Amino acid sequence: MEAFFNKYLSKVKTTETILYTGHVTAVKGMMIESNGPRSVIGEICTIKMPYNNSTVLAEVMGFDGNTVKLMPYGSTAGIEIGCEIIASGHVLQVPVGKNLLGRVIDACGNPIDGKGSLEVTEYYPAIADAPNPISRKPNDKRILTGVRIIDSLFTCANGQRLGIFAGSGVGKSTLLSTIARNTNADINVIGLIGERGREVNDFIERDLGEEGMKRSVVIVATSDAPSIARLRAAYTTTAVAEYFRDQGKDVMLMMDNMTRFAHAQREIGLSAGEAPAQRGYPPSVFDMIPKLLERTGTNEKGSITAFYNVLVDGDDMDEPITDKVRGTLDGHIILSRKLAEQRHYPAIDPLKSISRLARRVTGTQTLKAVTKLSRLIAIYEDNREMIMAGVYAKGSSPEVDAAIDKHGAIEEFLCQEEYEHCTIEDTLQKLSVLTEIEIPEEEYEERPAAGRKTVAQLVHQHKEENVTSANETASAADSTGMANQISQISSAMQNQ
Ligand SMILES: Nc1ncnc2c1ncn2[C@@H]1O[C@H](COP(=O)(O)OP(=O)(O)O)[C@@H](O)[C@H]1O
Numbered sequence: 001m002e003a004f005f006n007k008y009l010s011k012v013k014t015t016e017t018i019l020y021t022g023h024v025t026a027v028k029g030m031m032i033e034s035n036g037p038r039s040v041i042g043e044i045c046t047i048k049m050p051y052n053n054s055t056v057l058a059e060v061m062g063f064d065g066n067t068v069k070l071m072p073y074g075s076t077a078g079i080e081i082g083c084e085i086i087a088s089g090h091v092l093q094v095p096v097g098k099n100l101l102g103r104v105i106d107a108c109g110n111p112i113d114g115k116g117s118l119e120v121t122e123y124y125p126a127i128a129d130a131p132n133p134i135s136r137k138p139n140d141k142r143i144l145t146g147v148r149i150i151d152s153l154f155t156c157a158n159g160q161r162l163g164i165f166a167g168s169g170v171g172k173s174t175l176l177s178t179i180a181r182n183t184n185a186d187i188n189v190i191g192l193i194g195e196r197g198r199e200v201n202d203f204i205e206r207d208l209g210e211e212g213m214k215r216s217v218v219i220v221a222t223s224d225a226p227s228i229a230r231l232r233a234a235y236t237t238t239a240v241a242e243y244f245r246d247q248g249k250d251v252m253l254m255m256d257n258m259t260r261f262a263h264a265q266r267e268i269g270l271s272a273g274e275a276p277a278q279r280g281y282p283p284s285v286f287d288m289i290p291k292l293l294e295r296t297g298t299n300e301k302g303s304i305t306a307f308y309n310v311l312v313d314g315d316d317m318d319e320p321i322t323d324k325v326r327g328t329l330d331g332h333i334i335l336s337r338k339l340a341e342q343r344h345y346p347a348i349d350p351l352k353s354i355s356r357l358a359r360r361v362t363g364t365q366t367l368k369a370v371t372k373l374s375r376l377i378a379i380y381e382d383n384r385e386m387i388m389a390g391v392y393a394k395g396s397s398p399e400v401d402a403a404i405d406k407h408g409a410i411e412e413f414l415c416q417e418e419y420e421h422c423t424i425e426d427t428l429q430k431l432s433v434l435t436e437i438e439i440p441e442e443e444y445e446e447r448p449a450a451g452r453k454t455v456a457q458l459v460h461q462h463k464e465e466n467v468t469s470a471n472e473t474a475s476a477a478d479s480t481g482m483a484n485q486i487s488q489i490s491s492a493m494q495n496q
């Protein structure tokens, strides 16, 4: 009985009994100005519009004297001077719970799929800090994408964050949908930001399909949504993923795309009076990107492996958003327009892409095979013009000969149909045949590098082993001794 009342008592204790209200005094571009309500930056307010008997949510962006400046999350058709504004007492929070699976929500967490209300009781803050770096679990488990070239050459670890970079129409969204369908992560959380309505529909109905949707949550802010909705959709996506990570899950987060997120903040920053800096982007954009991206990765309970799509303006890899995102992540997959034009899909450039954590989750023999394969690809590319022009004489170099012999098979290995699912067994078997390096079955496991020691462990082991002999020969030690140690350690690593 007591427990029954406790529920209501705690509600009464936390309920704000005073309503803080204000009134619209001006609308300037995207910004609404009002007299009151008493509120904090980021607080969510409801604006009542008697003209069409509707309401719209707005976020407090700043203050000027007694004026509160707000940005609306929806249409402001019907707004007029004097409209009442009611402060909610909290910043943007996202409804979370298992019921979110299979649902499509907007930036504020409202369902937009016509499947009724969400029926959840818990909320997570949309704007939050990154996990403490010390408490993060190690990235030691392989997360599969079902994409052959990624699972072999650019293997992902749990909690790794990668960018997919390309100009428009090169296959970023298609690659994301292939990963969403095929990954072995427990849950997909997908943020579609600034996409056209048709693309969103295609993604949900055609690409994800009913099966994919069952273990996914999709957060949508289309290109016609107000800039604050497009911006916050990225935060809502991250908050939903954080909830599932706290349940101990391995989450796959996908953001399509970060450039639209940056555009949204550019619009907001400029309209709030910030000065444009690089390519018109105000400084706040470059502050927000790392803060948002740092929130994914592992924490002490679970992991969020993340793929962030970046639309590279004019295929210029040095443009500021591309540069900033690339520098913040643990790897980048670069798509090449040239490959897409040749219908080589996925159009991943094998020589320009990198996965910084791949070594941690790749078996020793697989690593050897991957190195060999990368070398064959690089040698072919280096000599491509000579080979194509017919200038290269077979027999001049055994390595170039091998690269030419294997070229067709390598191309076949790197290409994959959109709806093809490549298992890790099949991928590693094909890699083994292609490179003629045997890959034992233990390396198909989730943690193929578990037995392998890190550089630090190797150095430690080496020191321990040599402590006696080092003491004996200490007087004779010189710089060549150090060089020998280094070469011994590196050969020990290669032999692992
Ligand atoms: N794996 C693939 N297989 C076949 N066609 C593809 C593949 N990936 C992309 N495409 C083609 O490229 C077009 C654009 O891809 P999309 O993923 O929408 O590009 P982006 O998101 O980079 O703008 C698609 O409509 C499709 O015709």
Ligand SMILES: [Mg+2]
Residues within 6 Å of the ligand: 172, 173, 174, 256
């Ligand atoms: Mg796209």
